Amino acid sequence: MDFKLSEEHELFRRTAREFAQKELEPRAKEFEDKHKIPKDVLQKLGELGYLGLAVPEAYGGVGADALSYAIVMEELSKACASTSTVVTVQNTLVEFPIVEFGTEAQKRKYLPKLATGEWFGAFALTEPESGSDAAGMKTTARREGDVYVLNGSKRFITNAAFARLFVVFALTAPEAGNRGVSCFLVERDTPGFTVGREEDKMGIRGTSTCELFFEDCRVPAENLLGEENKGFKIAMLTLDAGRIGIAAQALGIAEAAFDEALKYAQERTAFGQPLAAFQAIQFKLADMKAQIEAARWLVYHAAWKKDQGEDYILESSLAKLYASEVASRVADEAVQIHGGYGYIRDYKVERLYRDARITRIYEGTSEIQKLIIARQLLGRK
Ligand SMILES: Cc1cc2nc3c(=O)[nH]c(=O)nc-3n(C[C@H](O)[C@H](O)[C@H](O)COP(=O)(O)OP(=O)(O)OC[C@H]3O[C@@H](n4cnc5c(N)ncnc54)[C@H](O)[C@@H]3O)c2cc1C
Numbered sequence: 001m002d003f004k005l006s007e008e009h010e011l012f013r014r015t016a017r018e019f020a021q022k023e024l025e026p027r028a029k030e031f032e033d034k035h036k037i038p039k040d041v042l043q044k045l046g047e048l049g050y051l052g053l054a055v056p057e058a059y060g061g062v063g064a065d066a067l068s069y070a071i072v073m074e075e076l077s078k079a080c081a082s083t084s085t086v087v088t089v090q091n092t093l094v095e096f097p098i099v100e101f102g103t104e105a106q107k108r109k110y111l112p113k114l115a116t117g118e119w120f121g122a123f124a125l126t127e128p129e130s131g132s133d134a135a136g137m138k139t140t141a142r143r144e145g146d147v148y149v150l151n152g153s154k155r156f157i158t159n160a161a162f163a164r165l166f167v168v169f170a171l172t173a174p175e176a177g178n179r180g181v182s183c184f185l186v187e188r189d190t191p192g193f194t195v196g197r198e199e200d201k202m203g204i205r206g207t208s209t210c211e212l213f214f215e216d217c218r219v220p221a222e223n224l225l226g227e228e229n230k231g232f233k234i235a236m237l238t239l240d241a242g243r244i245g246i247a248a249q250a251l252g253i254a255e256a257a258f259d260e261a262l263k264y265a266q267e268r269t270a271f272g273q274p275l276a277a278f279q280a281i282q283f284k285l286a287d288m289k290a291q292i293e294a295a296r297w298l299v300y301h302a303a304w305k306k307d308q309g310e311d312y313i314l315e316s317s318l319a320k321l322y323a324s325e326v327a328s329r330v331a332d333e334a335v336q337i338h339g340g341y342g343y344i345r346d347y348k349v350e351r352l353y354r355d356a357r358i359t360r361i362y363e364g365t366s367e368i369q370k371l372i373i374a375r376q377l378l379g380r381k
Contacts, residue, residue: 016075024079031206052115060112066303070248077252081355082206088245094121101226122163124154135178141170150214161208183231192217203354247319250327250359257334295323321369324359331356
């Protein structure tokens with residue numbers, strides 16, 4: 001067993017860290033306050049290849065492995081989780097299903113635009129009345145000649161404010177439940193499709209999260225992704241891959257919170273000595289570090305399994321569940337170590353505390369991760 005990262009992986013880390021520390025860290029608060037990632041940053045993400053990491057080179061991507069992707073996500077998230085959210089949606093929730101299930105024509109048409117950042121994408125599964133129970137969706141797609149007519153709405157869709165392409169799930173056979181779901185590639189300017197209001201969120205405030213509406217939205221039949229009524233499987237496989245990205249995001253947030261706490265504990269004095277001299281604070285730091293290292297190896301292991309071409313459903317859910325819970329706990333302790341200052345927006349831990357929270361919710365809540373893990377353990381796949 002070799003725990004040492006390859007030269008190539010170390011290079012991905014160095015480059016991502018340098019970019020994140022120089023370009024994201026100083027501006028992360030500005031992104032939050034303006035509720036958007038500025039165009040120049042989005043453009044740089046494209047130039048660095050971070051918007052098409054797993055897209056094969058033949059379609060304009062980097063063709064990197066899952067471990068490289070996890071490392072990039074970790075480093076970007078240490079500086080700005082809003083930015084890394086845009087990156088993870090583009091890579092796993094939008095490009096992954098096109099790479100895996102797209103026709104050659106769909107790949108040629110969309111992947112080069114997405115991989116370079118000319119277009120951004122969004123993934124639309126959740127609806128006002130169905131989240132964890134994704135098959136409970138109400139949006140329908142009725143075939144009429146050479147188009148599908150979509151009706152319904154979606155909720156909480158990341159990147160929606162500026163995305164040009166939406167991976168949308170709808171019922172083509174409503175009576176068949178999850179066996180009646182199909183997946184469509186919907187371009188933003190398709191008549192009958194509108195993007196609704198932005199949500200005002202607790203964290204990742206630099207991202208856009210909107211509602212979507214489909215009113216007799218006529219999508220060309222050639223934009224069906226995969227086979228009709230096989231869309232639910234596409235959604236689930238996409239989320240299995242996506243969880244590695246969210247787990248890496250959580251890991252990065254936890255590491256950043258730890259770094260801030262470690263620094264602060266050595267600078268701040270109380271009762272005539274640095275906070276770090278108190279055993280109670282040392283124990284907090286030790287607990288935080290132990291949890292972060294455990295999370296790190298779960299994340300890297302899940303990515304490694306994917307890179308080996310092995311089944312990684314169990315590992316990606318374990319990593320997502322544990323790393324997201326660790327991010328929340330570590331960020332909470334980091335705020336505590338900062339005392340009152342941890343509650344003030346000028347201090348980074350305040351943002352990390354809020355950003356950590358979403359990792360336990362999106363791409364499957366912690367409860368849903370436990371259901372997936374239990375199903376794997378019990379052999380009920
Ligand atoms: C900022 C943000 C960005 C998002 N981005 C996207 C996106 O880009 N695309 C997209 O499609 N969705 C997105 N989502 C939606 C997100 O994935 C859902 O919110 C999440 O899956 C939970 O669904 P829900 O909100 O409907 O909660 P519910 O499913 O109603 O769950 C409520 C509570 O009940 C628990 N629960 C539900 N079922 C069970 C069960 N069987 N056993 C035990 N507990 C259960 C849940 O764990 C949770 O604690 C986003 C959400 C947010 C907040």
